[in-house]
Amino acid sequence: xxxxxxxxxxxxxxxxxxxxxxxxxxxxxxxxxxxxxxxxxxxxxxxxxxxxxxxxxxxxxxxxxxxxxxxxxxxxxxxxxxxxxxxxxxxxxxxxxxxxxxxxxxxxxxx
Amino acid sequence: xxxxxxxxxxxxxxxxxxxxxxxxxxxxxxxxxxxxxxxxxxxxxxxxxxxxxxxxxxxxxxxxxxxxxxxxxxxxxxxxxxxxxxxxxxxxxxxxxxxxxxxxxxxxxxxxxxxxxx
Numbered sequence: 001x002x003x004x005x006x007x008x009x010x011x012x013x014x015x016x017x018x019x020x021x022x023x024x025x026x027x028x029x030x031x032x033x034x035x036x037x038x039x040x041x042x043x044x045x046x047x048x049x050x051x052x053x054x055x056x057x058x059x060x061x062x063x064x065x066x067x068x069x070x071x072x073x074x075x076x077x078x079x080x081x082x083x084x085x086x087x088x089x090x091x092x093x094x095x096x097x098x099x100x101x102x103x104x105x106x107x108x109x110x111x
Numbered sequence: 112x113x114x115x116x117x118x119x120x121x122x123x124x125x126x127x128x129x130x131x132x133x134x135x136x137x138x139x140x141x142x143x144x145x146x147x148x149x150x151x152x153x154x155x156x157x158x159x160x161x162x163x164x165x166x167x168x169x170x171x172x173x174x175x176x177x178x179x180x181x182x183x184x185x186x187x188x189x190x191x192x193x194x195x196x197x198x199x200x201x202x203x204x205x206x207x208x209x210x211x212x213x214x215x216x217x218x219x220x221x222x223x224x225x226x227x228x229x
Contacts (some may be wrong), residue, residue: 034217043201043219044155056170095217100145104154 002028004096006103013084013110015083020078021106023050023094029074030096038091038105048078084110113138115204117220125228126194132187132223134202142213144185145203146176149222155201161185172196197227 013019015095023033031052036044049057050067056069066088068080081088089110094103118133136142146158159170166178176187185202202220207213 041224043221046216046218049216097214100160101157102147102155 002096002099002101004030004094004099004101004103006094006106008106010105010107011109013108015085015110016031016080017081018080019084019108021081021092021108023074023077023096023103025096025099028062028096030077030099031074033071033077033095034095034097035077035079036059036084036093036102037067038093044093048079050079055089081108084108086110113206113215113218114144115202115218117200117202117223119223120221121224121226123226123228125220127191128227129136130178130189130192130196130225132200132202132225134185134187134220135183136185136204137183138204138206140206140208140212141210142204142206144178145217146170146174146185146187147201147219148172148198149201150198158187171217182206192227194224194227194229197225199224201205 005024005026007022028080033050035047038048046059047062050069052070052071058064071077091107092103092106114137116135144161147155148158149155158174159168160202161168161178169175178185199222201222203217205214205217
């Protein structure tokens with residue numbers, strides 16, 4: 001139980017374009033989901049907390065206008081990286097409150 | 112400030128050797144403690160977790176961890192490692208001060224890269 005699914009698993013995009021990443025809770029309802037970023041050889045850093053039906057809470061230093069989060073249903077949260085740049089290339093991972101498991105991650109490469 | 116410290120950044124050992132990875136945290140209140148493993152090119156997998164009860168927790172793949180409250184530690188151990196245990200290991204903690212509070216965000220240690228040689 002408590003499976004979190006993430007899609008896509010990898011994406012390559014051109015600089016200046018936007019990319020949407022989906023995080024779904026498959027067998028439970030998640031009112032709160034978390035988005036993390038992991039740079040190569042580094043630990044996970046929490047970017048934001050996604051709350052169903054309300055605004056996301058962003059960690060210090062994370063631009064809310066660049067990383068748009070939408071949590072429109074109890075099973076889906078999306079992270080949109082807007083106007084992506086090469087420095088946004090990273091591994092993005094989601095989790096859901098109470099599940100203690102993580103999505104399989106999305107490897108974003110901006111060229 | 113709340114923090115999670117993993118003492119070793121890199122560990123290299125031979126197959127059949129014993130492994131112990133240190134994790135210390137600085138949180139007040141009640142804590143939940145986790146160890147995750149990330150195999151090369153893969154996503155995070157939960158190895159084990161401690162919420163309450165027996166401070167010696169057994170996880171998957173032969174791993175165990177011991178919560179020592181007085182030392183604010185949650186060290187991970189495996190008596191005999193295999194080559195397939197080569198991975199990065201992350202300790203993570205969340206906490207709350209009072210039972211009426213929500214659990215805080217999950218904070219990760221910097222990770223320990225473990226390389227097991229044949």
